[in-house]
Amino acid sequence: MTAAADERTATRADAEHHLRALVGREDAVLREDQWTAIEALAVDRRRALVVQRTGWGKSAVYFVATLLLRAQGAGPTVIVSPLLALMRNQIAAAERAGIRAVTVNSTNVEDWEQVHTAIAAGEVDVLLVSPERLNNPGFRDEVLPRLAETCGLLVVDEAHCISDWGHDFRPDYRRIRTLLQDLRAGIPVLATTATANARVTDDVAEQLGADVLVLRGSLDRESLRLAVVALRTPEQRLAWLADHLAEQPGSGIVYCLTVAATQEVADYLRSRGLDVAAYSGRTEPAERHDLEQRLAAGEVKALVATSALGMGFDATLGFVVNLGAPQSPVAYYQQVGRAGRGTPDAAVVLLPQIEDKDIWAYFASLSFPREELVRQTLDVLAEHGTLSTAALETYVELGRTRLEQMLKVLDVDGAVRRVRGGWEATGQSWSYDAERYARVTAAREREQQAMLDYLTTDVCRMRYLREQLDDPEATDCGRCDVCGGFDVVTAVSEDAVAEAGARLARPGVVVEPRKLWPTGLANLGVDLRGKVAAASEGRAVARLTDLGHGQALRDLFRAGVEDGPVPDRLVRAVLEVVNDWRPHVDGIAQVESATRPQLVGSLAEGLSRYLKKPLVATWQIVDPDVPPGAGAANSAQRVAAVRRRARLVGDVPAAPVLLVDDQLVTGWTLTLAAQGLREAGATDVLPLVLAVAG
Structure with missing residues (x-):
């Protein structure tokens, strides 16, 4: 055996020692695909894209790689993640392995100065940062260049968000392209996702640069049993939850499409004696943290939540119920993946609603604006100089959310720049890629139709979802309601329907x-x-x-x-x-x-x-x-x-x-x-x- 091979063997032994500390089990060993990813990062200092199912252990890869790289004298790992709940889970997991992890996001502004000081002093092993921080003027100009120069590993979690072909594209994530360009040579990069089809995988890999290692595994979730329960009225759907939520294994999530629905459904279920709580992006940060902990500990039956809830490393959930269908099979696969981690069996039930398409249409209305509105925005900034988003609203007929999303895209494209006090035009030329925006819109429409087809398919449900993600290993699962492995109860009691009807009829x-x-x-x-x-x-x-x-x-x-x-x-x-x-x-x-x-x-x-x-x-x-x-x-x-x-x-x-x-x-x-x-x-x-x- 050569010296290089000996070194790799010793490094793998160190990696498995760190894994055991991370998961708290002395019998834990790395799977071959996990070691392949860790080896690429910590030994070969390469860039890698890992597309693996939820629960596969992607966070174990970057935490173990962090410990190996820090032992070699590398700087801290920077993890970009859009899920605040996931950040909190990961910090707790990292601490078990002796990793000093901190976060910078919108909920801990009071800690930012202390965190930046600790980073500068070399007292941080892992910094978790939300994507919107990347374009905060102070962070971008003062902290980000130092991190690009000194970090030992860059991790992009939920990497499908980089691609505007992805189901959850976020303009803030496009700033990562600039960060990648600014990294010193030899700094490894890991991008991870569980929800990328072939087109998104190719797009993200291309953005990572040349010689990217792509590790794509089977997207089967062997613990999940999938079913669709098609009930005609809102009263019946609420009644199904009232009658059958208590029968679901352990604790879980009831996903809704709107904030209003989370509050309405949670209130009704509590009136039926179920221990549930509403959760959304509007929930206060401290309350969100408390609810996440209670769910992970099994202290509530369910959180009735929007997609703002994303549980991570330590969550062992027995079920996910969707009251209303997400806009695409890919988004649905991500949500149901919150269940079945660390448990051999989990129930996944979708209760589609007539109004789902109306809600999808509303979200579609927030797409990239027409060219004349973009040009008007650039002209206003060129004429007036730096303007806040609120001031821009008085010149451009766009709502706050669409205006900010558009400005973020223009920022990454180099046409505008976010500065203290607002936005300014850079004077750089900019072209409106109408053809691309039209293709993305058409892709979204195809995804919505695919979600509708999922409701009535006679194909194995897990196979259907895996094929939507271009999983070449997709086969019948034998566990869903189509395969015959999940005989979900569809009946609802007259009393529950009557009570749900009375609740919904209350204006x-x-x-x-x-x-x-x-x-x-x-x-x-x-x-x-x-x-x-x-x-x-x-x-x-x-x-x-x-x-x-x-x-x-x-x-x-x-x-x-x-x-x-x-x-x-x-x-x-x-x-x-x-x-x-x-x-x-x-x-x-x-x-x-x-x-x-x-x-x-x-x-x-x-x-x-x-x-x-x-x-x-x-x-x-x-x-x-x-x-x-x-x-x-x-x-x-x-x-x-x-x-x-x-x-x-x-x-x-x-x-x-x-x-x-x-x-x-x-x-x-x-x-x-x-x-x-x-x-x-x-x-x-x-x-x-x-x-x-x-």
């Missing part, structure tokens, strides 16, 4: 008033700033995304539906909301509608008769050339458009007034109408609408 959503005027309105010739003193808390029948009355409202507001009076079912819901709310008013005002005048008129007139209060005013259209919804992409543009379009007409009493409209989208029409009512003498304004969008 009423609080409408919070706008509290501050958008910044930069002066740029649009509008003299409004600071606090809004217009409306009080109001009510809506439901959100358009809600499980109960949401369906009736989606049908009512669907494009092409003829205008008419409020349907009887919704009349009863409105009256129930009013009786529960009991607003004390002396008059009723309505917002004039160009598209649904009969709907809004019948709502106002019916409430006038029911409450025995007069119609006193109308927020009336005075400039029909301003179309409905003008400026709705962002707050400043919307305020300016509504101010041009309408004025208050009527005789307003010095008393509280009920303000009626059909739908709340941005909230600025109601806010400006309420301001007009207050200026005309109303002592209070209470909004009432049929629906809240989103």
